[in-house]
Amino acid sequence: MLLEILTYPNPELLKVSNPVKKFDRHLHFLLDNMAETMYEANGIGLAAPQVGHKVRAFIVDVAINKGDQNQLREFINPKISHGSGSIIFEEGCLSVPGLSEEVKRKEKIRIDYLDRFGKPQTLETEGLLAVAIQHENDHLDGVLFVDRLSPIRRRMAKKKLSKAITL
């Protein structure tokens, strides 16, 4: 089932999400629908608050090239630690259509999280997957990628954005 993706400036996108407590069929239904919605929208990541569910869960699939096998990953109640290095990547967001900006992130990260059954998992990763994870993790705290820009570039981005929305 396709879900509606909330877009900027919807205030729901700026709220802090709550930890997942039940790893039941409702959660699995949500995760499955999020995956369907993400693939349909050609995104490489989607967080639950972007589809109106204020819970700490997101999905990522960076196998964007056609023909590549899906590499869907689900992260629940994630905690990022041990970030190192830095990487600049041009990011966009399904909730901020029409805008892409270069954002500086940690190059390597470690993430501790639960899978859909509530089982603890750990992943150490770098590059695009690390960038996507940091971007989606921000959504759980109500932070959008434009908030990660320098003040001047943020002002310019928001100006572009208000134009994109009015037109």
Ligand SMILES: [Zn+2]
């Ligand atoms: Zn996003």
